[in-house]
Amino acid sequence: MISYPYIEEYIRQWQEGKIILNKRRIKLLKLIERDILTADDMYFDSEQIENYIAFTEKYYFPLTLTQKFKTCFIFLYYSDGSLVFDEHLDYEGRGGGKTGRISTLANYFISDLHGIDNYNVSVVANSEKQAKMSFTEVFNKIDKDDRLKGHFHHKKALIEARVTKSVFQYHTSNANTKDGLRDGCVIFEEIHQYENSSTVDVFTSGLGKVPNPRIFYVGSDGYVREGFLDKLLERADNILDGQVSIREDGLFPFLCCLDKEEEMHNSEMWQKANSQFHPPLTGYAKTLLRTVMKQYNKLEHNPDGYEEFVTKRMNLPKVDLEKSVTSWKKIMATNQDYDLDELKKRQCIGCLDYASVRDFVAMGLLFLKDEKYFVPKELTHSYICKPFADKHYAYSKEKSENNNKKDHRKFAPIRKWESDGLLTVLDIETMDPHLVVKWFVDRRGEGWNIKKIIGDNFKMDILKPLFEAAGFEVEIIRNPDAASGLLAPRIEIAFQNEQVIFGDNPLMRWYTNNVLVKRLPNGNKVYRKKEEVKRKTDGFMMFLYGVWASRDLEEEVDFFLDAISF
Known part of the structure; x- marks a missing residue:
């Protein structure tokens, strides 16, 4: 039997009705209780978990309980030292803090706290603007903090850890220009825009040359159907439904979305699509909630925004029936x-x-x-x-x-x-x-x-x-x-x-x-x-x-x- 305080607290808050989860996350908790917390050949690396949390909260921002909960499964290992989850799907409504989180992960993974030499990290997105967001956030943090400067060289397009020689860089998803990098971790942003797996295939081809290779898929839903995201969600649902075991497929499926469209009219249900809205709300979450509420109120006079709101904010794919033949x-x-x-x-x-x-x-x-x-x-x-x-x-x-x-x-x-x-x-x-x-x-x-x-x-x-x-x-x-x-x-x-x-x-x-x-x-x-x-x-x-x-x-x-x- 294994456990961890953040996991226990997350489950307790859900059981006591303090937070509201969508059906997919409820399935995830049941999977964790059934297949992970009862395992006798797995362990949580508490040193890595606490190091990452301390690093993030010291240099970036306080982590929510949800973010700490997800962190536990990044550093979950089998007794032989291999990762239980080498892939992580972070599927959440717009504003869920996904980009900020991957900035902190990228910075931590290349650091001497993580402690793996040449554990390079790449973030990949469709546009240069999106790809640079996390890189720029890390760059600016280092640039303004002399303590971080002592640990990292920061250059225009590359950040290097002084001790581990690990580097962090960004790329656009121009797949044919890359032969695969010697990365320890690849983070894919905007996965809703990928129409096939070619980008993922190219950028992950270099994994496995350093210990504990990881892939993160990050994004809200979008308008590309039968593309990469739909297939990834199908794979995740197969795990959540017990059709495939986590020992067969090491994907950690954290999926936030409304269960049905009518729930968009009840703001209390919005936390199903965005974990930032779990109480108690942070200052960031309070500002975000006001923004989303304003967007929702505008729908009465601007119905053209309905499709975007449901798809992006509520993370529920919506095809406007005034624009499409059917859903x-x-x-x-x-x-x-x-x-x-x-x-x-x-x-x-x-x-x-x-x-x-x-x-x-x-x-x-x-x-x-x-x-x-x-x-x-x-x-x-x-x-x-x-x-x-x-x-x-x-x-x-x-x-x-x-x-x-x-x-x-x-x-x-x-x-x-x-x-x-x-x-x-x-x-x-x-x-x-x-x-x-x-x-x-x-x-x-x-x-x-x-x-x-x-x-x-x-x-x-x-x-x-x-x-x-x-x-x-x-x-x-x-x-x-x-x-x-x-x-x-x-x-x-x-x-x-x-x-x-x-x-x-x-x-x-x-x-x-x-x-x-x-x-x-x-x-x-x-x-x-x-x-x-x-x-x-x-x-x-x-x-x-x-x-x-x-x-x-x-x-x-x-x-x-x-x-x-x-």
Whole structure:
């Protein structure tokens, strides 16, 4: 049995109702009580814990009970001296003191109090401004304190400990310019902006060359979905839910967020998303609370800030329903199972969006069954012109070049989706309409009963004769905006009721998440792009047209050959 006073006090305050925790942190406490405090092969290094706390409170600021609680698990070891947690996820609402804390950790880790030679620390962020924040804070502390100057050399871009020769420096997440550093600790800021793990992979490749390597992931939530943060949170939840043990995965998941959106209207619940709001409030926390309260009060007159407030301050991902088709949760709910053999007995609509001849075209078959819309993953496909893919998604670049400075933000993993069979990149300047028609002809040849082909009027003057020559009936939507206005309520209800089924199709989820819903002065809603060039919506518009034509599908129609007795 092991324990530590800060842990005992934190648990006691929660049990007595003195602090309010969200469900994820309650799970964490239960995990600690079950798997750590009962362990006979673990120990807390009290000397390191108290040294860090004393160092921080002497040179920086008083630590809250929550911060002391988290510190214990940084210096938790197995009996063989290895770390129990070599990765730490600090996921908390904006203003939670995350950046200040990593400044003190970075300074302590390179110091002779920590006592490990060449224990270099790097902080990594997307922007130089964010990356420099912790470094600048440490630099300024040393610059103003002669006692610290006696222990550290501080230079413009590097701070070095005189005794351990450990250095602290900052980097932007331009992953392809780094081959991996000889670090003891890497701290990743702004993790909500990482669209994949490439930055993390590069900067952690040099770990393991000094004892006790550590990784810290720090940030609030953001607007990048299915990116690095979502996958990291899924990993953390697996640990908290007991699906993976801490002995298998050494991630310490400290997750602060509201449990449900309605809690944002009760300021007492805000401490679920931000541990600074646990009583008693520090001077910093009192100022922060006034700021957040002012922002909340402004929402009544400035509803455009609602999404930002819920996502950043309350740490609960929120997609403004006035701007997006539906929430990310409902987009993810499109990943439902279906029976292709059962669908093959039914008629379907062949739908396509051919918005531009130089970039994307999306095609698919839509089925209607039990008031649900099925666009199976196996029966959708997109074509992309290679020049467009090269220009906007760095398609032809080698993997190591995929995140260079000019194209550090990858909007879509085109190569991955191509290898998964969701799309084809065509080495042509403009789209060939014959390829589009052939895709539907091939699906018909596989036995799919396509009742008609539907698309908007763009390029259908060319496609319609080709489809008709191939024996298809064709319907053209002359005014897509008018159709959108009529269909918007049906689309919203279908997503809300989880009646849209794409299967596990990240390309269709991407298309859908890229859609901007704009309300016209007459009250009608039309569908636009959140970003005009790179965030494509072709697959969603293809789905929309299919829904329009689904009125011609009979709910219980079996494939006509089944009714014939040979």
